[in-house]
Amino acid sequence: MNDFKTATEAAGIRYTHTFENRPKKEDYYRHNHSDYELYICFSGDMDFVVEDRMYELPPDSVLLIRPFTYHYASLHNFQKPYHRMSINFEKNTAFPETFSFLESEKEFFVWKQGDLLRMAEEAEAKMAEYGRNDSILYLKMFINEMLLGLKYAGKTFQKTHSLNPSVSQILRYVNDHLNEPLSLKKISSNLFLTPTYISQVFSKHMKIGVMDYVKQKKIHLAQDMIANGISPCAAARQLGFGEYSTFYRLFQKYLKEKPSAPLATRGREKEAPALPKH
Structure with missing residues (x-):
């Protein structure tokens, strides 16, 4: 084939x-x-x-x-x-x-x-x-x-099987606190793990940095919130972003669109190209 x-x-x-x-x-x-x-x-x-x-x-x-x-x-x-x-x-x-x-x-x-x-x-x-x-x-x-x-x-x-017990612990903490400001220092102090260890074990098993993971999760949650009628400013605030400019920059970085785009396109269908035969 x-x-x-x-x-x-x-x-x-x-x-x-x-x-x-x-x-x-x-x-x-x-x-x-x-x-x-x-x-x-x-x-x-x-x-x-x-x-x-x-x-x-x-x-x-x-x-x-x-x-x-x-x-x-x-x-x-x-x-x-x-x-x-x-x-x-x-x-x-x-x-x-x-x-x-x-x-x-x-x-x-x-x-x-x-x-x-x-x-x-x-x-x-x-x-x-x-x-x-x-x-x-x-x-x-x-x-x-x-x-x-x-x-x-x-x-x-x-x-x-689970990748690693510490990774599971880190993921649980992060996903339970996505509506708060999160930093490597805060995660470290709450889990009683050193920042160096968290960075190393998370990157090794997840193939992504822990703070990059946090940012991606927050931005995709924001995308869904905005698509469901929440304003970009409110979404940023509810997800613990202290500065809207930081939220705006990360939204464009990960989703390649402005934060207002999910709200603007809500309910609109994209044109469907024909499926090619093979």
Whole structure:
């Protein structure tokens, strides 16, 4: 199979389907976002990190990644093909019957309900065939079909482990205090860990600096708050930013847009490019 990447974005949904015979190490950036993500691994020699949990991904495994959770793929062998699909969507994309499932703690599944790749390829073919509005509707149906399948998948796959006890402790503290001013010194004094140790252990296991993690989390939370009608100034204040100029600069750095953009685009759909055939 030749390398390919298909993608579309519309109605608050981002869909990407990628196959690489020789995956490139630099492609798998570490990030979080304000929407849900279905991450489907068809093949690849890899682990996947979600906050302080590392999962070994067998073929046809599915991760349900919830908003504001830091995550990344960690490939072991770049000589083996890497085939995956990711679908980002807002909560209102899901049918009411799946709302409670989205809020559950389950996040890792091995698909046992038929040929997952064939199911995905059939959905992709339909989206390429249909007109814009119908393809968006079909994509929403596909997402809900996936969610319902996961809801009744039974026991989740358990082969996982925590990255490091100190990292888990740091993450819990940070995520419980995102509405406050946070600094490395403050985290250190409250956890009784030295700043040097916190910086080293966090960077080693999370592949990101602790304060960079804090800033990204706060900015993505602010993006969601603004999209839901809170003013940028109020969002900055509620998330512990002492200076609006600092908030403004970080918002542009991480999201490549002004803080007013999520509010201005609320309720508007982006044009959906047609899915290319491969």
